[in-house]
Each structure stands twice: as C-alpha cells, then as structure tokens.
Amino acid sequence: MAEAPSMRELLGEDPPKNWGKWGDDDEVGSLNYLDAEQVLRGVGSVRTGQVFTLQCPMGHPHGDPVFPGREGIKREMVWDQELFESGQGPSFPGGIRASDDKAEIFLQGSSQYDALGHAWYDDTLWNGRSADTTNGGGMSWASILPIAQRGVVGRGVLIDMARHRGKDWLDKGETFTHDDLQEAAAAQGVEIRSRDILCVRTGFLKYFFSVSHDEFYENFIEPGLTYSRELVEWFQSTEIPNLVTDTIANEVTAEPETGVLLPLHASLLRNLGVSLAEIIWLDDLADACAADGRWDFLYTAAPLKIHEATGAPVNPVVIR
Structure with a gap:
C-alpha cells in the first residue's frame, strides 16, 4: 500500500476553518453557536419529561471501551469495614465509619469530551495557536476547562444509523456520509437543523459489550x-x-481511500472548533425515540472541570 498522504495533502491548502470567527482568544469554538435562543429551542423539545443519562459505566466487569494504548479505570478501596475491624482505620468521634476509594484513569478512557487542543497537525492547534502550548505538563491553550466551564446545552437530534441500516451495530470500518445522515433523518421523520447537537448511533458500544475483547480489538x-x-x-x-x-x-478510524488516521479530528475539531463527545451510550435513548417516533430532545452535558487537561469524563443528561 502506498504511503499515506500528509494531513495537509488530504485536507488541502485552504480547508474550511472557523479560526478567528469568535476572536483570537476563543477556546470553545462552535459551542458559541449554543446561545440562549438555542437553549430555549432545546427546552422546547421536551414533551414527556423522560430523563436519560448517557455515560458508559466506568469499571464495568466486561471492561471499559478505550482506544488502543489506553487502559480502563483502575480503582481501589482505601477505607472499608475490614480496615476498621483490623484497627488500622481512622477513629472519629462518635464512632462513625466510612468507605473511601481512589482511581487512576485516562481522562479520555470513558464517555468524554475532547478539548479543542486535543488533536492537531502542522504543529498548530485550534485557532492557529502553536502546539507548543501542550508542553510543560498540561495544555495552556484550548484545554477541556473552557468547555467544562461553559457547558453544552441545546436541541439534540439522534440519527440511528444502525437501526436505519437494519443492524444491531454497524460493521468494523463501515462508513457513512452527511448525505447518509440526512437520508436516515428523513426516514426517521426528523430534520437536522442549524445549530443542532448531532448525536449518531452506530451500535458499536453494544457490540463492545456483546463480544470478547479479542474480537472487538482484532x-x-x-x-x-x-x-x-x-x-x-x-x-x-x-x-x-x-x-x-x-x-x-x-x-x-482510518480514511478508507488513503489510510490517513482520524482526518475528521483534524478538519472538525482543529479547523472548525466542533466539540467531539465520544463513547456515549445511546442505545436506551434510541429505543425510546424509536418507540414514539420523536428523535429530538434537550441535550445537556458538562465535562469535569480539570485544569489544563486534554479531555474529561462526562455523563450527558438528555430530557425528552
């Protein structure tokens, strides 16, 4: 196979960009579209008051779905009844006892949001800043913190590509385009409108929990x-x-024609400032939407406020 082209060669010398659209110091990008009007439009999609939380559980017995090279959560108990019974636990006035634990996690090892500075090419991040801003133990530019402080609220629309194609989950490497999204939306009876938060179900998390790790990662x-x-x-x-x-x-994962890895991270996240939320559990929400034919809702999310982080866990809450 021929050597993959550079990202610049694939995307072109003049790719679509939103750099400077909200000022040179902007670190939240296209989330600026979600103004008060969009929040109220999302609220207008609430009909029955059903609530869905969309985070995958961390530390699931089956394991955590993570990108190759990352690991799932490593959690351990610090205080438990056995510790207190052994006399090694702390003593509190009145005799109260408590459990406590700690965890080591990849901040992008669960349902999570990417920082806008998470991915780049040509040594340049979102809004034209140098990739040197990722050095020194943290991200001094376009970390997850500005997104976490702002929050994400608006009208969400779910496009169920797996259901549209009559599958429990899409196959490895199976692709679709924006035209396919709009075709599926029309079949569902919903319209993808300007400034919608676009949720897309492939069923791939259901696949993860249905097969062995060896099969999933092969x-x-x-x-x-x-x-x-x-x-x-x-x-x-x-x-x-x-x-x-x-x-x-x-x-x-890789662009089929050239083998280039993650070009949409480059063109959407880095160039347009589109926020990316990954490993989001959409199956229960999709079942509810299919049951009554309503595919829009109020979408809310707030990743953890972690200083200078590349991303952060999130538990989005949808109300429909």
Whole structure:
C-alpha cells in the first residue's frame, strides 16, 4: 500500500476553518453557536419529561471501551469495614465509619469530551495557536476547562444509523456520509437543523459489550463518518456545535481511500472548533425515540472541570 498522504495533502491548502470567527482568544469554538435562543429551542423539545443519562459505566466487569494504548479505570478501596475491624482505620468521634476509594484513569478512557487542543497537525492547534502550548505538563491553550466551564446545552437530534441500516451495530470500518445522515433523518421523520447537537448511533458500544475483547480489538477499525470536503463544508454551513457518537473516536478510524488516521479530528475539531463527545451510550435513548417516533430532545452535558487537561469524563443528561 502506498504511503499515506500528509494531513495537509488530504485536507488541502485552504480547508474550511472557523479560526478567528469568535476572536483570537476563543477556546470553545462552535459551542458559541449554543446561545440562549438555542437553549430555549432545546427546552422546547421536551414533551414527556423522560430523563436519560448517557455515560458508559466506568469499571464495568466486561471492561471499559478505550482506544488502543489506553487502559480502563483502575480503582481501589482505601477505607472499608475490614480496615476498621483490623484497627488500622481512622477513629472519629462518635464512632462513625466510612468507605473511601481512589482511581487512576485516562481522562479520555470513558464517555468524554475532547478539548479543542486535543488533536492537531502542522504543529498548530485550534485557532492557529502553536502546539507548543501542550508542553510543560498540561495544555495552556484550548484545554477541556473552557468547555467544562461553559457547558453544552441545546436541541439534540439522534440519527440511528444502525437501526436505519437494519443492524444491531454497524460493521468494523463501515462508513457513512452527511448525505447518509440526512437520508436516515428523513426516514426517521426528523430534520437536522442549524445549530443542532448531532448525536449518531452506530451500535458499536453494544457490540463492545456483546463480544470478547479479542474480537472487538482484532483488526481494530471503528465505523463512522468518513472524510470529504463536502462533509466538512456541511458541518460548517449547518453550524453544528457538537458531534456526539457511541464510538471511541467519532469517525471511521482510518480514511478508507488513503489510510490517513482520524482526518475528521483534524478538519472538525482543529479547523472548525466542533466539540467531539465520544463513547456515549445511546442505545436506551434510541429505543425510546424509536418507540414514539420523536428523535429530538434537550441535550445537556458538562465535562469535569480539570485544569489544563486534554479531555474529561462526562455523563450527558438528555430530557425528552
């Protein structure tokens, strides 16, 4: 196979960009589209008051779905009844006892949001800042903190590509485009509107929990959106603030034609400032939407406020 082109060669010398659109110091990108009007539009999608939380459990007995090279949560008890009975636990006035634990986690090892500075090429991050801002023990520019402080609230729309294609889950490496998304939306009877938070279900998390780790990670390549300039231009013109998927990396892992890894992280996150939320559990929400034919809702999310972090865990809450 021929050597993969550089990201610049794939995306072109003049890719669609939103740099400077909200000022040179902006660190939240397309989330700026989610103003008060969009929040109220999301509230208007609430009909029955059903609540869904979308985080995958951390420390699940089956394991945690993580990108190759990362590990799931490592949690250990610090205080428990056995410790107190052994006389090694602390003594508190009145005799109260408590359990306590701690964890070591990859901040992107669960349902999570990417910082806008998480991925780059040509040594340049979102809004034209140098990738040197990732050095020194943390991200001094476009970390997860500005997104966490702002929060994400608006009208969400769920497109169920797996259900649309009559599958429990899409196959490894199976792709779809923005045209496919709109075709599925029309079949569902919903419209993807300007400034919608776009949620896409592939069923790939259901696949993760249904098979062994060896099967899931063998020849690892996720299904998802595949790069084209037309797709990026559609995201830009539709003013999509946030892409939310049930895959680990939001897009087909490698661009099928060239083998380039994660070009949508480069073109959407780095160039347009579109927030990416990954490993989001959408199956229960999808079942509810299919049951009554309503595919829009109030979407809310707030990743953890972690100083200078590349990303952070999140438990989005949807109300429909």
